Amino acid sequence: MTTINKNTKFLIVGLGLLGGSYARGLTEKGYYVEAITHSEKTAQYAIEHELVKKASHTVDEEMIKSADIIIFALYPTTFIDWIEEYGKLLKPGTLITDVTGVKGCVVEKIQDMLPPLVEFISAHPMAGKEVYGVENSDERIFYGANYIVVPTSRNTESGIEACKRIGEILGFGKISELSPEGHDEMIGFVSQLTHCIAVSLMTCYENERLEKYTGDSFRDLTRIANINENMWSELFLMNKEPLLRQMELFMGQFQKMHECLQNDDRQGLKDMMIMSTQRRKKFDK
Amino acid sequence: MTTINKNTKFLIVGLGLLGGSYARGLTEKGYYVEAITHSEKTAQYAIEHELVKKASHTVDEEMIKSADIIIFALYPTTFIDWIEEYGKLLKPGTLITDVTGVKGCVVEKIQDMLPPLVEFISAHPMAGKEVYGVENSDERIFYGANYIVVPTSRNTESGIEACKRIGEILGFGKISELSPEGHDEMIGFVSQLTHCIAVSLMTCYENERLEKYTGDSFRDLTRIANINENMWSELFLMNKEPLLRQMELFMGQFQKMHECLQNDDRQGLKDMMIMSTQRRKKFDK
Numbered sequence: 001m002t003t004i005n006k007n008t009k010f011l012i013v014g015l016g017l018l019g020g021s022y023a024r025g026l027t028e029k030g031y032y033v034e035a036i037t038h039s040e041k042t043a044q045y046a047i048e049h050e051l052v053k054k055a056s057h058t059v060d061e062e063m064i065k066s067a068d069i070i071i072f073a074l075y076p077t078t079f080i081d082w083i084e085e086y087g088k089l090l091k092p093g094t095l096i097t098d099v100t101g102v103k104g105c106v107v108e109k110i111q112d113m114l115p116p117l118v119e120f121i122s123a124h125p126m127a128g129k130e131v132y133g134v135e136n137s138d139e140r141i142f143y144g145a146n147y148i149v150v151p152t153s154r155n156t157e158s159g160i161e162a163c164k165r166i167g168e169i170l171g172f173g174k175i176s177e178l179s180p181e182g183h184d185e186m187i188g189f190v191s192q193l194t195h196c197i198a199v200s201l202m203t204c205y206e207n208e209r210l211e212k213y214t215g216d217s218f219r220d221l222t223r224i225a226n227i228n229e230n231m232w233s234e235l236f237l238m239n240k241e242p243l244l245r246q247m248e249l250f251m252g253q254f255q256k257m258h259e260c261l262q263n264d265d266r267q268g269l270k271d272m273m274i275m276s277t278q279r280r281k282k283f284d285k
Numbered sequence: 286m287t288t289i290n291k292n293t294k295f296l297i298v299g300l301g302l303l304g305g306s307y308a309r310g311l312t313e314k315g316y317y318v319e320a321i322t323h324s325e326k327t328a329q330y331a332i333e334h335e336l337v338k339k340a341s342h343t344v345d346e347e348m349i350k351s352a353d354i355i356i357f358a359l360y361p362t363t364f365i366d367w368i369e370e371y372g373k374l375l376k377p378g379t380l381i382t383d384v385t386g387v388k389g390c391v392v393e394k395i396q397d398m399l400p401p402l403v404e405f406i407s408a409h410p411m412a413g414k415e416v417y418g419v420e421n422s423d424e425r426i427f428y429g430a431n432y433i434v435v436p437t438s439r440n441t442e443s444g445i446e447a448c449k450r451i452g453e454i455l456g457f458g459k460i461s462e463l464s465p466e467g468h469d470e471m472i473g474f475v476s477q478l479t480h481c482i483a484v485s486l487m488t489c490y491e492n493e494r495l496e497k498y499t500g501d502s503f504r505d506l507t508r509i510a511n512i513n514e515n516m517w518s519e520l521f522l523m524n525k526e527p528l529l530r531q532m533e534l535f536m537g538q539f540q541k542m543h544e545c546l547q548n549d550d551r552q553g554l555k556d557m558m559i560m561s562t563q564r565r566k567k568f569d570k
Contacts, residue, residue: 203561
């Protein structure tokens with residue numbers, strides 16, 4: 001049974017933007033944190049800037065064995081590959097968690113591969129920036145943000161509680177639970193679909209000479225068009241079916257608007273706008 | 286020939302969010318401003334809050350005759366109706382301008398209807414808020430924003446200059462010129478298309494239970510889904526052809542992304558993301 005206290009030893013695997021931000025946040029709150037990350041330069045940076053007490057750019061068995069909680073902050077496929085190769089090093093009683101942005105094809109797969117008495121409780125910190133790397137990590141991206149815990153039937157109450165506690169320590173605003181399928185449906189809509197839209201809008205038109213006229217609307221809708229293509233193409237493909245469905249819902253509605261306009265259906269346009277205004281207002285409550 | 290100096294008398298017709306903000310900005314800079322607006326309550330508000338020196342809720346001939354520059358801050362069709370009915374009251378030498386968000390079906394129509402020696406030079410202040418009415422007017426919405434002057438062959442150099450001068454006085458950041466057709470193409474893309482997207486996204490899915498999970502991306506993309514349906518349905522319909530074209534361009538690109546995902550075309554997804562990142566970066570320079 002894992003309870004978090006000031007003697008808890010955390011190990012973070014992967015010091016990118018998120019892993020680095022976890023390291024900063026936990027260290028700042030007085031926890032003992034070590035890290036494994038594949039780049040020597042990143043490991044050095046993390047020690048020099050006191051993000052962690054120790055960092056290794058190789059898979060250090062000592063670190064793995066001495067950790068109470070291991071947080072994996074890797075791309076989904078890298079995470080799966082890592083567990084396949086090094087999962088056997090995890091000692092019984094270790095709790096592992098992650099930051100992965102898709103869950104359906106990750107959580108149970110990882111749980112299947114783990115040695116006995118190693119519990120994986122998945123989490124999705126809904127926070128980020130349009131930049132990456134440990135140099136840009138910042139624990140403040142978590143403050144007030146959403147933190148989703150994604151348990152399966154194989155998780156224990158104490159594992160789920162410890163995972164939520166990490167979210168509290170890091171300052172997340174809302175901590176909730178979803179099933180892997182519920183998570184992927186939600187994330188397909190609120191995050192992946194919005195990125196599809198931003199990328200499509202940014203690339204659909206030779207608009208270089210229009211730049212100087214853009215107002216806040218266009219800027220807001222394309223902020224996330226500045227996108228890490230390796231991470232996001234992987235996230236999209238790993239959430240293919242839910243995302244395809246969400247894209248189709250959006251397209252249907254957009255085509256409906258196109259039809260209203262084509263048919264001079266003023267009332268049809270207004271009805272959509274009234275509904276969108278009503279729905280949007282709830283967000284600002 | 287119209288030059289603006291401290292003796293210039295401005296008349297604003299229509300005290301909504303934009304008209305009210307023009308009134309505040311010009312009054313603040315020490316100009317003499319009067320207003321005609323259809324609601325008695327709005328007229329009173331404008332006087333009580335010192336937005337203008339005088340305000341009338343009827344079409345006051347004295348105000349029209351004594352004005353050097355008249356700024357129409359009305360919905361496009363209301364503007365056209367107003368000129369049809371009261372245009373004959375405009376005295377030779379008056380310069381008139383506007384804030385209308387579409388130009389192709391407005392500018393030449395108005396110019397055709399005006400009495401001799403009354404010049405209409407059209408402008409589009411690209412600023413606004415998701416709220417309306419004189420109570421929400423605020424001259425600061427103009428600071429640093431785009432101001433587009435939309436001349437035709439019938440405009441004079443001095444009329445164009447005076448119109449630009451109004452933009453400078455109000456504190457706009459970038460003042461530029463476009464033809465009516467160029468304006469409508471631009472506005473179809475950077476403003477109207479973005480509103481179509483936001484409304485479609487906000488209405489495409491029964492997402493009430495997803496609200497609590499929304500992050501910044503979804504909030505950014507739907508901020509403008511809170512929309513004045515009367516104004517925007519009119520703007521869309523008056524810019525029908527350019528907007529339909531822009532919607533089709535966007536849909537084509539969105540469908541391309543849907544295809545890439547369906548075909549597991551990782552490189553295709555990446556290529557779109559790389560292009561969108563490159564293009565978006567230019568906006569932040």
